[in-house]
Amino acid sequence: MTGVLPSQRLEQMISNGQISGAPAIIPEQIQPASLDLRLGNIAYRVRASFLAGHDRRVEDRLKEFEMHQIDLTDGAVLEKGCVYVVPLMESLDLPDGLQAVANAKSSTGRLDLLTRTITDGGAEFDRIAPGYTGPLYAEICPRSFSVLVRPGMRLNQIRFREGQAVLDDAALRALHASDVLVNGEALIDDGLGFSVDLNLDGTDLVGYRAKPHTGVIDLDNIGYYDPAEYWEEVRCKDGQIILDPGAFYILVSREAVHIPPAYAAEMAPYLAMVGEFRVHYAGFFDPGFGHSAAGGTGSRGVLEVRCHEAPFVLEHGQVVGRLVYERMSEIPQQLYGSGIASNYQGQGLKLSKHFAAPA
Numbered sequence: 001m002t003g004v005l006p007s008q009r010l011e012q013m014i015s016n017g018q019i020s021g022a023p024a025i026i027p028e029q030i031q032p033a034s035l036d037l038r039l040g041n042i043a044y045r046v047r048a049s050f051l052a053g054h055d056r057r058v059e060d061r062l063k064e065f066e067m068h069q070i071d072l073t074d075g076a077v078l079e080k081g082c083v084y085v086v087p088l089m090e091s092l093d094l095p096d097g098l099q100a101v102a103n104a105k106s107s108t109g110r111l112d113l114l115t116r117t118i119t120d121g122g123a124e125f126d127r128i129a130p131g132y133t134g135p136l137y138a139e140i141c142p143r144s145f146s147v148l149v150r151p152g153m154r155l156n157q158i159r160f161r162e163g164q165a166v167l168d169d170a171a172l173r174a175l176h177a178s179d180v181l182v183n184g185e186a187l188i189d190d191g192l193g194f195s196v197d198l199n200l201d202g203t204d205l206v207g208y209r210a211k212p213h214t215g216v217i218d219l220d221n222i223g224y225y226d227p228a229e230y231w232e233e234v235r236c237k238d239g240q241i242i243l244d245p246g247a248f249y250i251l252v253s254r255e256a257v258h259i260p261p262a263y264a265a266e267m268a269p270y271l272a273m274v275g276e277f278r279v280h281y282a283g284f285f286d287p288g289f290g291h292s293a294a295g296g297t298g299s300r301g302v303l304e305v306r307c308h309e310a311p312f313v314l315e316h317g318q319v320v321g322r323l324v325y326e327r328m329s330e331i332p333q334q335l336y337g338s339g340i341a342s343n344y345q346g347q348g349l350k351l352s353k354h355f356a357a358p359a
Contacts, residue, residue, distance in 0.1 A: 002163035003329035004033050004264045006287070010160070018098075021090045029154065032286040032332035033264045036105065036154035037117070037136060038089040043070040043149075046083050049139060050118075057120045058085070058137050072151050077216055080146045085118070088136040089152070092128065094160075100128035102136075102158045103266070103283050109304045110352035111217065112144035112210060112248045115155045128158070143306075144210035144248045145230065148218040155219075157284060159264070165326040167263075172325055175260070181325075182255045191268060191322035194301055197254035198236045198316035200349065206241070207234035207251040208351060217354055227355045239316035243307035252349040253301035254317060259289040261331045265323045267301070287328060288335025300348050 005013070007030050013019045019035065029036040046065040052058045062085060070076045070084075078084050094100065102117035103126060116125040120134040128136075138156055149155075167175065169188050176186045187193035198206045208231040217225060234241060234249065243249065259265050267283035290299035303320060314320075 001329040003161065003165045003327040005160040005162070006328055006330050006332035007032055008333050009329065010035050013160070018093050018095065019090060020093070023089065025090065031157065032288060032334055033328060034157040034159045034284055034286065035090070036157050037102070037138065039072065039138065039149060039151055039153045039155065040087040040089050041072055041151045043072055043076065043078065043084045043086045043140075044068075045070060046085055049083050049141070051125065052118060052120050052122050054123060055121060058118055058122075058135070059120075072149060075148050075150045075218075077146055077148050078140055078142050080142045080144065082141070084140045086138045086140060088117075088138055090158075091135045093133045094128070094131055096131040098160055098162055099130045100132070100158050100160045101266075102126040102128065102156055104156050105154065105284075106302070107352040107354070108155045109283075110250060110302065111147065111354070112142070112304065112306070113147060113155065114141040114143055115139070117156055117158065145214055146216045148216050148220075150220065153219055159284065161326070162329060165329075167325045167327065175263070175325065179258065179260045181258050181260075184255065187319065189322075191324045192257075192265075193319045193322050194253045194255045194257070195317045195319045196303060196314060197252050197300070198239050198241060198314070200252070204235045204237050205233055205349070206236045207249050207349065208232065209234050209244075209250075210248040219354065222353050223356050225355050227351055227358050230355070231351065236316075241314050243305065243312045243314055245307050245309055245311060247307055249303075249305040249307075250349070250351060251303040251305055251314075253303060255301070257285070257290050257299055257301055257323065259285050259287055259291065259325075261287045261291060261335055262328050263287060263325050264328060265289075265325045268322050268324050285323065286335075287332050291335060302350060 010030050014025050044062050045067045050061055050065055052061055104115040108115050116139045118137045118139055119128055172188050200206055211230055211232055214230045264287055265285040
């Protein structure tokens with residue numbers, strides 16, 4: 001069948017050894033349309049980010065770029081501005097015709113924790129070729145905050161798909177007509193466009209900007225940290241803000257998004273010509289996100305925004321990205337937000353789960 005594989009197919013792949021883990025994969029890793037990947041016991045501090053390249057192994061390239069090894073067993077700090085490679089506990093033995101794509105988890109992206117998957121023979125980040133057999137590695141670069149990590153932590157996730165599953169614009173318009181993918185007018189052009197909200201109801205607080213000098217964040221601490229120690233509030237009264245080069249912002253989409261149960265979606269960057277910034281480092285939307293039967297009534301997309309070379313004026317309603325919808329090969333047995341630990345169903349402007357709710 002063509003499409004993104006659901007949780008029940010992932011369970012089958014684990015059972016038949018196409019996905020394996022040491023230690024064994026646990027049920028909590030299995031999401032409606034993806035599998036969480038776990039950090040192993042060692043981190044390699046490297047001089048620079050790299051890809052293995054055709055017919056080369058990550059293990060061999062590490063010998064070129066490794067500066068030192070860090071034992072994660074009792075917890076270790078990955079420092080802001082440094083690059084690390086961590087072997088993951090999972091490995092793959094994919095059949096021909098089954099490919100995979102990886103991405104950072106939502107909480108990882110909201111911490112500006114750049115996390116990408118690399119493989120032996122890989123020429124692209126986060127893309128795993130059909131028939132790949134071998135280990136998986138996470139490249140981790142904390143951009144705004146130093147973080148404390150331990151083996152088994154889940155910073156990124158992987159999806160598997162058979163065939164061409166992406167909806168073209170005609171199919172997307174038909175789906176919106178039947179299922180209402182977004183409140184208000186749907187801007188459909190090579191995906192479903194979404195825009196930034198700088199005019200939130202009842203408040204002039206429209207986002208957060210990461211502070212440059214903060215303490216370490218232990219990724220096991222949930223609802224623990226005071227946002228004021230790590231974030232500056234971004235307030236707006238005139239419908240525009242100026243993004244500072246190099247700064248990292250948490251903003252929110254104007255649209256409330258709906259992912260029907262038979263579909264998944266991925267956040268994709270908008271055309272670079274619209275401005276010198278990047279939106280959304282963590283891009284998977286599971287089936288059921290914002291779906292009424294799974295406890296949602298449309299959910300806003302949180303935007304992780306980094307400005308590049310020049311200050312840039314961002315205005316209310318400006319289109320900043322797009323959602324690419326894909327068909328599931330089957331409807332997952334469990335939807336996002338429905339009886340599983342889904343942190344962001346029905347969300348608005350929201351920091352990662354590690355922070356206490358603002359007073």
